[in-house]
Amino acid sequence: MHETNNGYNDIPNLDIFESSRDKRHLFTQNKILEIIVQEPSLKKTLNSIVIEIEKLLDNLRGSILLIDDTGKRLIHGAAPNLPKLYCDAINGMSIGDNAGSCGTAAYLKKTIIVEDIASNKLWKDFKKLALPHNLRSCWSIPIFDIDGKVLGTFALYYDKPNHPSEWDLKVMKSVAHLASLAIKKYNTQQLRNLRNKQQKIIENERKKIAREIHDELGHSLTAIKLELTSIEKSIVNAGQNMNAKIKLIYSHIEESLETVRRVSSELRPQVLDIMGFCNALQWQVDNFIDKTNISCRLRVSSEEIKLDPDLSIDLFRIFQEALTNISRHSMAKNVNVFFHETKTEYRLIIDDDGIGINSDKINDLKSLGLLGIRERVLIWKGHFSIKGTTGNGTQLLITIPKVVNE
Numbered sequence: 001m002h003e004t005n006n007g008y009n010d011i012p013n014l015d016i017f018e019s020s021r022d023k024r025h026l027f028t029q030n031k032i033l034e035i036i037v038q039e040p041s042l043k044k045t046l047n048s049i050v051i052e053i054e055k056l057l058d059n060l061r062g063s064i065l066l067i068d069d070t071g072k073r074l075i076h077g078a079a080p081n082l083p084k085l086y087c088d089a090i091n092g093m094s095i096g097d098n099a100g101s102c103g104t105a106a107y108l109k110k111t112i113i114v115e116d117i118a119s120n121k122l123w124k125d126f127k128k129l130a131l132p133h134n135l136r137s138c139w140s141i142p143i144f145d146i147d148g149k150v151l152g153t154f155a156l157y158y159d160k161p162n163h164p165s166e167w168d169l170k171v172m173k174s175v176a177h178l179a180s181l182a183i184k185k186y187n188t189q190q191l192r193n194l195r196n197k198q199q200k201i202i203e204n205e206r207k208k209i210a211r212e213i214h215d216e217l218g219h220s221l222t223a224i225k226l227e228l229t230s231i232e233k234s235i236v237n238a239g240q241n242m243n244a245k246i247k248l249i250y251s252h253i254e255e256s257l258e259t260v261r262r263v264s265s266e267l268r269p270q271v272l273d274i275m276g277f278c279n280a281l282q283w284q285v286d287n288f289i290d291k292t293n294i295s296c297r298l299r300v301s302s303e304e305i306k307l308d309p310d311l312s313i314d315l316f317r318i319f320q321e322a323l324t325n326i327s328r329h330s331m332a333k334n335v336n337v338f339f340h341e342t343k344t345e346y347r348l349i350i351d352d353d354g355i356g357i358n359s360d361k362i363n364d365l366k367s368l369g370l371l372g373i374r375e376r377v378l379i380w381k382g383h384f385s386i387k388g389t390t391g392n393g394t395q396l397l398i399t400i401p402k403v404v405n406e
C-alpha cells in the first residue's frame, strides 16, 4: 500500500503543454467544465466526468462515491462501467480505516493506493465483492470541499495488480477537484430551489390569510355594524348613557375594520392582484410618503405593463425591502423610482439622496435584506446592482430579461 498526502496544489499548469498527453488532459478538463456548467443533474454530470476520464486513461474504470448526510457512509455517485452488482454491494458502506480503498480514503482524508486487492488488508472484508468482477487494483482519492470537508471519493480500478504512474495521480487530483466543483454547484442550486419553493409557499399562505382576514373578519364586522344601526333605530328614548355606549361600540368596530384593512394589505396588497403592478407600486409609494415624510416620486414607462404574477410579487417584495431600507438607513429626503419596460427587459431603478450605502455592507453576508433581493433577481436570471456614494445617496438597479431561457 502506498499513501500520498492530498491537496490540489499541483493541478497541472494549463498554459504549458508538455506533450500531447497534457493536451488531451486539458481538452478533457475543458469538456468536463462545460458539462458542469451546462448540466443541471449531478448524477449525469458525475457520470460524464467518469466517462471522459475513462477515455483519457486506457483500461481503467472510474467510480465516484458520495458521502451521505451522516458523513459516515459512502453512497453511489457514478460508475457507468463497473458491474451493477458490485456498485449495489458497496452502496452505503461505512467509512473507516479498513474499508477498502474508498472507505479508507474518505476516513483518513488521504489518497489510498491498493495495488492488489487480493492481498491488501484494507480489502479483507470487501475483496469477495470485487474479485469475482475482475477488479484487482483500486486507487482512491478523496473529493474535498473548499473547507477540507470530504464530499466523496474518486477511484480508478484496474483488472490486474497495478501501481499508478505520476500521470495517473495527476489526473486523479484534477478529477477530484472538478468533481468537487460539480457537487458544490449542485448543492448551491438545490439550496436555491428550496428557498424559491419556500418563498412561493409563504406568498401563497400570506395570500390565503390576507383573503380570510379581509373577507371573513371584514364581513363579520360590517354585519355587526349594520345590526347595531338597526338596534340603535329601534331603541326609542334610549337615554344618554345608552347612546354613549352605542357610539363607543361604533368606534371599536371602525378601529377593527381599519386593522383588518391594514393587516390584510400588508400581508398581500390586493391592489397587486386586482389593479396590477404599477398601481401597486404607486400604492406603496403613497404609504411610504404617509409613514416617513420622505418625498418619493414614481415614474413608469407605461401604466399598462403586464407582468407574470410570480415576477410581480418578487419585484414588489424587492421594492418594499428597498423602501424599508431607505426609511431605516438612508436619512434621505428624496426618492426617485423608475419602472421601465423595454423590448427585452424590465428595469426597476430606486434612487435616494441619503448618506449612501457603505461598500462593506453591500458584500456583507449578514445583509440578509440585500441577499433576499439578489436571490429573487437570480430566480428570473436578472441582474442586481447597488451603488452608494458617501453623502450622495444610493442607487439600486434591477433588470429582468423578458425571455427566460431554461
Ligand SMILES: Nc1ncnc2c1ncn2[C@@H]1O[C@H](COP(=O)(O)OP(=O)(O)O)[C@@H](O)[C@H]1O
Residues within 6 Å of the ligand: 325, 326, 328, 329, 330, 352, 354, 355, 356, 357, 358, 361, 362, 366, 367, 368, 369, 370, 371, 394
Ligand atoms: N438606501 C440605503 N442607504 C444607506 N444604507 C443602506 C441603504 N440600504 C441598505 N443600507 C445598508 O446596508 C445594510 C444591509 O441592508 P439589509 O441587507 O437590507 O439589512 P438590514 O436592513 O436588515 O440592516 C443596512 O444595515 C444599511 O447599513
Ligand SMILES: [Mg+2]
Residues within 6 Å of the ligand: 321, 324, 325, 369, 370
Ligand atoms: Mg433591510
